[in-house]
Amino acid sequence: xxxxxxxxxxxxxxxxxxxxxxxxxxxxxxxxxxxxxxxxxxxxxxxxxxxxxxxxxxxxxxxxxxxxxxxxxxxxxxxxxxxxxxxxxxxxxxxxxxxxxxxxxxxxxxxxxxxxxxxxxxxxxxxxxxxxxxxxxxxxxxxxxxxxxxxxxxxxxxxxxxxxxxxxxxxxxxxxxxxxxxxxxxxxxxxxxxxxxxxxxxxxxxxxxxxxxxxxxxxxxxxxxxxxxxxxxxx
Ligand code: OAD
Numbered sequence: 001x002x003x004x005x006x007x008x009x010x011x012x013x014x015x016x017x018x019x020x021x022x023x024x025x026x027x028x029x030x031x032x033x034x035x036x037x038x039x040x041x042x043x044x045x046x047x048x049x050x051x052x053x054x055x056x057x058x059x060x061x062x063x064x065x066x067x068x069x070x071x072x073x074x075x076x077x078x079x080x081x082x083x084x085x086x087x088x089x090x091x092x093x094x095x096x097x098x099x100x101x102x103x104x105x106x107x108x109x110x111x112x113x114x115x116x117x118x119x120x121x122x123x124x125x126x127x128x129x130x131x132x133x134x135x136x137x138x139x140x141x142x143x144x145x146x147x148x149x150x151x152x153x154x155x156x157x158x159x160x161x162x163x164x165x166x167x168x169x170x171x172x173x174x175x176x177x178x179x180x181x182x183x184x185x186x187x188x189x190x191x192x193x194x195x196x197x198x199x200x201x202x203x204x205x206x207x208x209x210x211x212x213x214x215x216x217x218x219x220x221x222x223x224x225x226x227x228x229x230x231x232x233x234x235x
Pocket of ligand 1 (some may be wrong): 007015018019028029030033093095149151152177178180183202204205206208
């Protein structure tokens with residue numbers, strides 16, 4: 001399949017863990033997925049953090065180290081090229097690994113937060129981008145800093161969801177890549193895009209529970225499909 005970006009006014013690229021799979025970052029569900037190897041109840045919820053902040057921070061420090069061993073792939077680069085060749089591209093991602101930004105994407109909405117930020121519940125968010133945390137306590141109140149990630153049982157940041165929904169409900173092309181689509185609000189995105197008459201394309205080697213919402217499916221991995229998907233010739 002070929003997409004001609006010049007035919008669209010506003011494009012949204014919506015990504016999940018499958019986007020980073022060929023970089024070497026494990027997905028969450030399915031064989032070898034993070035939630036098969038680790039119990040989220042022990043590592044990815046506020047209750048776990050309150051019980052064992054050091055253990056939870058150590059788990060996320062290991063994830064940071066693992067991500068730093070990985071590099072963006074040709075699919076990430078194709079999205080950067082799309083941004084460079086089209087005036088309105090928004091990347092909405094569920095990924096917390098920062099891979100789109102490392103590849104050079106500029107307009108990225110991170111629905112589930114970032115591995116590269118820490119947060120004090122009272123004094124806000126700090127960037128912390130190294131392999132090791134520069135600190136794990138707030139320098140104002142001395143309390144533990146938690147990863148600025150949307151964990152299980154957390155609410156999403158409403159302002160971030162609003163920005164994502166505004167982009168999605170006004171786009172005329174939605175390209176969804178590597179998500180099982182089961183986590184809210186992801187499941188509603190193709191519906192919101194279609195209400196605006198957008199063309200919705202799913203890139204995923206596997207069919208998902210949400211596949212029926214997309215009019216076109218490309219059953220290929222992201223790094224194989226994306227570099228050949230966009231044609232910048234004017235029709
Ligand atoms: P999942 O692990 O649920 O789904 C990954 C999807 O990527 C699956 O549908 C795979 O078929 C597909 N996939 C695998 N390899 C691929 C490849 N090379 N190219 C394209 N697709 C591929 O991940 P998400 O849908 O992102 O939340 O999960 C959503 C959220 O659930 C995550 O953000 C995470 C998790 O709990 C938080 O951590 C807050």
